[in-house]
Amino acid sequence: MKSIRTTLLLWLTGSLAIGIALTAWLTYRQAREEANEIFDYQMQQMAASLPSRAFSPLAPGRAPDPEENIVIQIWDNSGLRIYGSHLEAGVPQWAKLGFSYVRGPNGDWRVYGAQLGETVVQIAQPLSVRRLIAAGIALRTIAPLLLLFPVMALLTWLAVGQGLKPILRVTGEVQRRDANALSPLENQPLPAEIAPLVGALNDLLARLDKSIAAQRDFVADAAHELRTPLTALQLQAQLAERAATEEERRTAFSGLKAGLSRTQHLVQQLLTLARQEPGAFPQAWTAVRLDDMVRNAVSDFALQAADRGLDLGLEQADEITLTGHADALRILLGNLIDNALRYTPAPGRIDVCLRRTVQGIELQVDDSGPGIPEAELPRVRDRFYRVAGTETQGSGLGLAIVQQIAAAHGATLQLANRAEGGLSARVVFPPAQISTLTGTA
């Protein structure tokens, strides 16, 4: 795992090291230049102060400092060397006048030649001496800087620790929580760098809290709704148990069967609703021939409708290909028709219609049933809401499922009572939902 502290330490010490190295290099360069000037001047002075007579001994005070490794040679005008000091240093033979750099067998030399009367004087010094002196100066300059390393490391360590304290606090706060505590984290005294993170975390917590609360409500509602058919089942089972005559037993068992199929329907609808929950079930978006689907649904329900004395028919089916979840759309269609079948008394009529309009695609199921009281229209799509006094056994989930599937397709569910009586349920898909594959299917 990458630690901010280590990363910061590496970066800071690295830049410090580069800074010190740069300082050392510059100091060395400057010191060398200064040393050159001083020594060149000294060499000039030395040459000037040599006795013009080569034979006179060199003044002891004038003897070159052996530390400085200065080599002096003197030639007479015939080219004969009449004086030489420290010749063992391997000084090059050079008789050029003025300053020059000379490469010798043991390194580079600074050489100064001058004409003194009849003699030629040459003063040479190895450059290594000058370099050493410059390096010494540079080292002495940067030595105190090196002390900065441990001091800076320590300070960085402490500063990072101090700066990260709020993170530790937030971590502790998160760790102490159990899964049910989704209240926002304390966001007050936080540095500007961490506050957005905690803010984003709080946003997520709020969304989670909302979705968990919705889920919890749904489970509670579902459990509550399951109680009613279960109560009926238990009563019917007990009635069957204590039936005294064959007739009573038959009645009780047919009641029990009806109770079972009702419970089954509710469980099936609950499952469908859970599956249509956003993100609950991955479903592929495909191009769906909606008109074919509508035709199939109408023929699937035709027998059931005829048994109940209802006239179910397809009024119009424009050729439409929609981008959507095929299974979900089939459930939507099935629920709309099933609803109409359940709540329309015989003799009655149910018209299904699929058409393309300026608003998009309209899927409409009209029935000749009792409709829904205007006051209850906005509520019937709520989960488990059932219109008061409804005799028909229903789960109260049909329209909630339709609503959910419609929303997933960007469509709206519109419910209205028809002027001639009955309910008109219309799902309007936006034009954007029309598949670009239209015509190729």
Added chain:
Amino acid sequence: MRILLVEDDSMIGASVQTALQREGFAVDWVRDGIAADTALTGHAFDLVLLDLGLPRQEGGTVLARLRARRDTTPVLILSARDTVADRIKGLNTGADDYLVKPFDLDELIARIHALLRRQAGRADPVIRLGHIAIDPIAKTTLLDSEPVTLSAREFALLMALADHPGAVLSVAQLQEKIYGWDDEVGSNTVEVYIHSLRKKLGTGLIRNVRGVGYVIPKELSE
């Protein structure tokens, strides 16, 4: 014993009605809060089985209005609302008992008998009237420790009178107690049953108060 059942679910309502009728109760069944109100203001019931989540008017409102009319009819709430808070609220509104759905039929019947006993001011589950012992739960009648066979209607009529010894009940009141709305009632059937009961249990048990109705003398219960 006449019971008003207030339940909007048709399957549950039909089952409870059938079961209680087999127990010898006259059961009237309404499916919403307004109908319950109407039934309770127009008729006398020995007990009310009340669902809470009702269309048109909440069960709690029906109960509150009943108690506001100073009606002391025992009320047993049958509800899917199972939290302690719900039960406390129901009882504090004036209910005598609270049963959570799904419930056991036998428990429901036992609780109904317990409530009826309490309403009559009895603790003994067996009603003793002189030489006669009536067990409303087993639906048996003993005369000098010998079992007597009674028809369901005869037993219901005997129970109606035995529940409140000393109270004179008119023929119309007795009819209400043994017949539900849906039952066919023949004229003078009550008199026929009274005659039959007297023959089986002795003439001293049920007395006629001329022009008023019938009564079981209070001193028999002491």
